[in-house]
Amino acid sequence: MTGTEQEIARYVGQVREALADLPPPVRNELLEDLPEHLTEVAAEAEGSLYERLGPPEAYAMELRTAAGVRPPASAANLDQRIGAAVRRGRERIRAADTRLGPVLGYARLSDFLRLLRPAWWILRGYLAAMLITVLLTGTSFGLLPRLGGSSLAALLLLAATITASVWLGRRTDRMGPRPRLVLNLGAVLLVLFGLAGFAELDSRVGSGGNTMPYEHVYTDQYSGVQDVYVYDSQGRLLEGVRLFDQNGEPIRLGHPWCAEARERIVPGPDYVDPIRQPYPYCPQGAPFRFGPTPSPAPEPPAPEPPAAEPTAAEPTASAEPSATPGGAAPSVTPSGGQSPTPTPTD
Template identity: 55%
Template sequence: MTVTEQEITDYVGRVRAALADLPPAVRDELSEDLPEHLAEVAAEADGSLVDRLGEPEAYAAELRAAAGAPTARGRQVDQRVAAAVARVRGRLRGLDARLGPPLGYATASEFLRLLRPAWWVLRGYLAAMLVTVVTTGGGFGLLPRLGGEFLAGLVMLVGFVLASIWLGRRSERLRGWPRWALHAGSFVLVVFALAGLANAEDRAGYQEYGYDPIAVNNPYDRVRDVFVYDSEGRLVENARLFDQNGDPIRLGYPDCVDERDPNGNPLLRPYPYCPDQAPFAPRAPVGAAPPALPPLPSPTPSVTATPQPTATATAGPGATVSPSGTPGQTVSPTPSVTG
């Protein structure tokens, strides 16, 4: 960027306006050689005079301070602030020039200008994510959502990115409060991005065994091992659990070393992880017979009496026999004779 004569004239005019409270002779003496000095500064390197020397008001404050000229009471505080700003800007320009060569450019700001399109896209994404957080009450993922709707969030993202690019291409033309509003909005988005990164780091943090439980208030989050017993009360080893879809169920995490495969994946081990820690019975030795269980009590039969048959025999005319007996016995009738 080449500094024009009009820019030099405008800069000199603003410096003289900042020195308007001084006597005309003092003001003319301080700004007498200023146009020639500005032309020499402009010829040394590219960049505007404001970028090289700071704002004209700050430069006027430096001239005033160097000459020991008196300051107006109403402008004394403003001049001190302007001088402080000028010193800070000077140090930043020096730092900018020192960081440029390691990056392969004359100044670091020249390298950062190449990254502005990427920042425009990122700024639109951060704005969409900020709206997502506001509309969803704090919950968000990697992609924005508008009122919880994914498609509406994508439309909002595209619109914000295009608007950010449009503002970025015209930011150099902004002056006054629109420029300050754009910088303030960018600062808010940067703070929001840092807070989001910190939150993501906390959510992805590693706990005691390398993973973070997903469920909240899960009744099984304190399960460390699973012990399966059969109907005989014997511990079942090498057991695996599956749901109705055939997917394996994983509960707990082993706190003992597998003697058979010390370097294996603990989450691929069958249940129980630690058989020696069975809660109801000690682990049976390898190859030992299962413990003998007491026999079940046999049921007591109930006896039901069978009634004995009664036989009635009649022998001869006029004779009546009423014997009583049991099956297998011979009944002999006794005749009764009537004469």
């Protein structure tokens, strides 16, 4: 359907609404030749039907007058009042369209906006991707949609939503009134969502906060650890240390980085499983040393048997005789006792 055909169908529909109070046979008779007449009018000169024939309500009044049919004296019903309000709103929009067009260098503002439709289709797809991300992940509005923190998923989601938006945009003119109304309401919701999201993003940037949600930023503080050095209370480096958690599971950090440690993990007679290697892997790389590395303590000496207690001295007889002058008999002096006193003789 071309633009002229759409304009004719829209004009005929508005005239039909203005004649809604008439019986269906009368209304159909008045509108029977209207599409062909409007086609001839549109082909004669440039300009819209509204500009050449006036508002549809005025044209409907002319049809009533020509057919000798007058509008009912009773007040219009609710549907007619709503229709009249809608028509007045459309007339005001058309008047504003005509006044604002020359400001941008076009006959009507709608002519300029029609050129921006592809850009709007892309923006609509982007906002749809952001809305899907917020609803599925619960994160705040960002510059790009994030599904599980994956950039590839974000690009695939953007490609799908933008493609669908362009596909819908190229077929909007062929849709019926209700699908077009639903699409327009969805566009309004996306615009409101985008305005709120960009306002929140601007407030985070203005307050010096991160533009990305905190839960997506994770840094492992042990990712740069190559070796572990353990010191005692006196600042001496301990070697042959193994680390365990509260469950008895070994804690492994780093990887043998010096040449001596790497040689031990090469398959061969000196191979040592890296998981079984104690810390530090490379003692020569210790960041500081406060004292000599403690050496293994010497084994204590074997205890000596206790000494025997001394006993009391016993008298012993001397086996050596002592000679006395004059040929006297030798006297025996007991050791440890008093020597006997000789008895005088007559």
